[in-house]
Amino acid sequence: MVSTSDRPAPRALAALGGRLATAALTAWAAVTITFFALRLGTGDPTASLLAQGLATPAQAEALRHELGLDRPLLEQYFTFLSGLVRGDLGLSLYTGRPVLRIIAEQAPSTAELAGLGLVVAVGLGLLLGIVAAWFEGRALGRAAAGLAGLATALPVAFTGILGLLLLVGLPGSVASPVWAPIRRLALPGLVLGYASSGAIARVVQAGLSESLLRPYILAARARGVRPRARILWHALRPALPPAVSLGALEAAYLFGGTVVTETVFSRPGLGRLLVGAILQGDFPIAQGLVVLAAIVYTASHFAADALAMTIDPRLRGQI
Amino acid sequence: MNRPARSLTAAAFILLALVLGAACSPSPTEPLTLRYGLTLAPTGIDPHLNASSELGIPLSSVYDTLVFLDPATGEFVPGLAERWEISPDGRTYTFHLREDVVFHDGTPFNAEAVRANFEYTLDPENHSQKAASMLGPFESVEIVDESTVALHLSEPFAPLLDSLSQVYLGMASPSALEQWGPADYQFHQVGTGPFRFVEYIPNDHLTLARNPDYAWGPSIYLASTASIERIVFTFYEAEPTRALALQGGEVDVVGEVPPRDAARLAESGGFALTPVAIPGQPLQYFFNTRRPPTDDLPTRQALLLAVDRESIVRTIFGDYSPVAQGLLSAVTPGFSPDVSFPSFDPEAARDLLVQSGWADADGDGVLSRDGQPLTIALVAPNWGSNPDVAQLLQAAWEQLGAEVTLQVAAGFGPLKEIQASGAYNAIGLNFFGTDPDLLRGFYASDGLYNWSGIADARIDDLLRQASQLPLDPEGRRERHRQVAELVRDQALVLPLRDYVDLVVSSNRVQGLRFSALGWFPHLIDLRLEP
């Protein structure tokens, strides 16, 4: 194989920088669009406070002034942006507490779940993809491919409830406290990870199938080279970069998946926070979560690109 | 196995054993901790400012009140006040305070502290949702001397002692109130009670620790000191999670367990079920008299008759909940047992509608009159099985021939918002309490929660008179009875079920007793067997 220089070409750094700039720009655009959508959609929040008797008309007016709602929309937007840069996401409409603090309190639980979900997604995706490709055409391979296909189509709500059913349906043993961490974290993580594993499995299967047909691999298998795992490893390597990039991308989609998983398993976290904010009309919290989501998404896209470039030097030349 | 693998395996086993050993054996310095499950996390937990009854479960043991209400006798017993006098005109209450009480932060408890508390609660900037209105015609607090305080009212106010016995008027440390202010104080609460407030992370947990210096408990506390060192409260908003948490050992006690789960846990043998009847208003729906078609008395009466309350209560609450029979639940002082609400009679309901001109002109199953269909806007709060009850109400009224739109409000705030807009024909709300004067907020024409929009001078007079007879319980009872009759005859409210709180605890928990308000456990009396 042709060896490539280990020193990253100057063009690669420029490429990375370009991606970073695009990512930042996209995040900013997302935040902007949602800012205007929320402001134009939810109407006057102080009206709701007034209706609840939480403010007299004089106080409502003062609050409007304080929130800057009596300023032109554009000025409000710049105030929001400057607050954003300082890390100030505003105050929750209902509790008056800083949005950043509320999000920070709920974030660890979601991060825990999403982290486990990512591990499961990548692990399970690799497993299913490898089995589907290695045993292609045979029952085992078809079963693995089927499972992967199901993973993308089955709603997380349903697999979650199936999981819950398993827990509830199991006799007596579930009552012991030993099962608590399984119920609280392992099972939701499994459900969440399974949903995302389908896409990864598909990419791994496609890449591995193709490289298993390469001449040198066929030759090795024909010669009966042992251990077979060695062959697998060599065939797998070209299939990995797209899988890894996809894995990084899935991190962003996992954030959306946690909303449903947290609801199904009644876990605290950002998902429940968002649903609650929507139902109550607490738009500063919803806005703060969008900012977070946009950052997570663009960061993970950037990470995916950077990872891909690192693994496969051929990609470094592209911008 | 080759050598490196063997030593690796051995090391792994040793490590595993260490970890397991550490996990299994309880550390000798770990404090005795009780885990208590709560339900909805309220938006605010300062009892002086917020109205939620959930917050009282932990906080009624953080605060003491001037007087306490004995659930067994219905009499008031001394608390922070050793004794008190009521002036003959009923407008001045003089309290003689205990002199040995100290707040958790070391501040001494005295008349000045009492005044600071009233100022904080009554400050309009602080928007007290419940405590302030519980004080009625309150005028001023006068410091007679360091341990004597006099409360002056502009008129006699019968429920004052009852109000003063509730956690919403518990005594907080004035220095803490001063230091933190109304927004942050809820996270740093300081009282004089048997437990200290340690921390509160919203939606996550709330921790209390034993107050070792507590020596001034009222006679209704059986224990003089708490045996449990720490209590950690966690939140279980979704109903199915409460039984799961008990079974999984995550909590030792949890309330508001759904009836089927409660029955199952009790039968399984490892748990005890304590049903607690809650005084106050039953789960109920008000009819809006200011919006058609419920502005019309026969229509309201028909809607009442069309509902099979027995069946609804049995379907949703099983055998654990009595059907409501009035404006108050049967265990509430002031409940009028001889004013009964009409029972299920769908034919009479239909007759009433027909007689007032409703007919199904176009055969689509919906009644109409003068070209207007019988549309009912039903609004339900999202707690206490209200959405389920509302769905069955909707079914009953649709069976009658109405077109019902159901809206579930996602909390007290959104509920009030919808009510303020006036876009409802039936709306659900109820408050708990131990004094029938709470009816005034709902049925007086100027009541804060007069959501039926009634303005009846007779009701106003009766309620006002009843509130001004602190020394005449018979007179109060008679007047409340007449109010109940008037409300029933005008079909202002549809009462459904008397609240019963199903509290399930593991067998390790002993001494579970509840205050007069029903929701709040006497945490000091709890013991945890090993």
Next chain:
Amino acid sequence: MRAGAPEWLSAAWIALVVFASALAPVLATSSPGQPIGEALLSPAASPPLGTDALGRDLWSRLVWGGRLSLAISLGAASLTVLLGTVAALTAAALGGWPDRAVLWVSNSMLAVPGLLLALLIAAAMGPGLPAVVLAVGLGGAPGFARLARTAFLQVREEQYVLAAQALGAGRAWISIQHLLPNASATLLSLATTHYAWAFLGTTTLAFLGLAGDPSAPEWGTMLNAGRANLPYAPWLALAPGLAISLTILSVHNLGEFLARRARR
């Protein structure tokens, strides 16, 4: 390209759902909102599917719910396809800055993952069925627009389009006469696959409680309601859950089949 067993099964299920929904008034044994007996009766005690926690017939609710879920998801999907196609066609036909603008807007909206985007739109509008339709419809538009644009671009590079351009045909003419019809096979497969996503989106939002009216027998709402009684009546959650999953799988399968055919 032959349709195999999975494709026929998928088509059969979809046909079943559509027919059952159309014939709901006939097939349902009772009104979906009225209790017919005790709560939580098993399918054995109260055929065919037992009763829910309020004593309502599950079969009737399922059948009427199919209508509701289909209608909502079709509404959302139509919105997406319409918006996305118009945007993509404009971008592909005109090129230049309209193309860049469309790309930029859709990429920015895509910076928030699909479900989250839909949730955000629901946040701006408040809970309720119309909000669900709009949220899922708008939320899916950027993704669909991107894919449709690629399809149009591929057609644009075809010989006959270049020929038409050389002959001086206007861009609007090219769009309507050439781009749209020739990309229709791909568009159909995209729309079908997207409908699976729209169905998932609307039932998920309803599952999260954003549909407003808890008595409406939407399948997602029913799935959520079934959670509370899992130890006593698991069929209350399994029935709508299976119905939702089978529908999504079937539509997904058909979409993939159409895509394979379009690529040929």
